[in-house]
Amino acid sequence: MIEVKRQVKASPTQVFSVLADGWLYSGWVVGASRIRAVDDTWPAPGARIHHSVGVWPALLNDTTHVLECVPGQRLVLRAKGWPIGEGTVYLDLDPADGGCLVRMREDASAGPGKLVPAPVRQLSIAPRNTESLRRLALIAEGRVSS
Template identity: 30%
Template sequence: MAARHHLIERPPSAVWAVLEDERQYGNWVVGTSGTRREQGDWPELGSSITYSVRLGPKEFTGRTVVRRVEKPRALELEAEAGALGSARIALDIRPWGEKTLVTVDEHPLRGVGGTLHNVLLDSLIQIRHRSMLARLARLTERLTPAGPEVGGRRAAKAG
């Protein structure tokens, strides 16, 4: 199991606003692009999106389904990647003062990923999570202006 956390300089509502916008999925999930709604209203239970993954000149399509949602505290997804199988990706969103502590926990469920799951694979997933959570933080912080006390200091007032 690969779990990693990241402190985001915005409140949970700002993080959730990014997570619930399926158009932003490819901007924070490493390796994906070209997302589009497939079924339901993202991120309602059972809703899904499709995405593209480019490996050199080849492009593959994957699908992500919402398996559990507790707005604005938890989002659990099943990412399906065809012959590679599927993985459970759980996001835990917690208030941390005026910031948000996000923990991602991922493990293979089915297919080749589940069969070949080992410590080396978990190490690679950890590297991916570090980048993914940093992207989520940058995106959230870019889309949501800092409040008056974000980061333990007062924001400058426009004069």
Template identity: 40%
Template sequence: MARNRTTCKATPDRVFAVLADPRAYAYFVAGTRTIRRFDPRWPEPGSVFHHSLGLGVTLIRDKTVAVETEPPRRLVVRPSMMPLAINETIFRLRPHGQVTLVEIEEYLVAGPASHRLVAPVVDRLLWLRNHVLLRRLRKVVEARQRQLRP
């Protein structure tokens, strides 16, 4: 399991609005190259967006499924990166004064990366990736926040 947190200078509604926009994931999820298509119902439970991810010449085409949605406090998604892994990712948003505390937890749930011998290494890599993810998410949220100001 990997757990990371950050703060965003925006309300939980504004942060959740970015999480509710499947096109935005290409900007804040490290390794995502494109969002190929998405269900307009995203992030309703059961809705899906299809993505391509990878580094260098490696490319994985897979999907992310919304599992649970509690706007603007919580979003649970299940990103697939098969044949490597299927994860469960939980975003939690809490107001904290003038900012929003954003926490992400990610668990390996299936695939070879979840094997007990490699899972500790993969968890550390997820932590590093999610550190970058939250930094990028904060930039996207705060850029949108600035666009809304008169």
């Protein structure tokens, strides 16, 4: 699994507050176009975000749920995007240089996407995750400066 990283000018707690707000999910996750509902317990393990993927009018409704959560440090998600399949996403936050180093890894975990060879899958996943971390940083840093 390829890991992408980004240094963010916000603390791990501040970055995690963006991850913990399920309504912001479509603001930083590339491909998520809207949020339909967020479980009240988000980001506790088992909690779900009900989102849509794609561009109108070709939207697919699906969900992402939490597999693991360590507030301020780690969030592991199972993101569904059928008919492509499901992916497991690891987000780790570490204090660094007065801010936070965010590390993100993802790979297919179920469905047709898993049939694609891993090196080929990563060619599309890594750039998407690089952009997702850029968006996450912009939101977190924007909250710090306001």
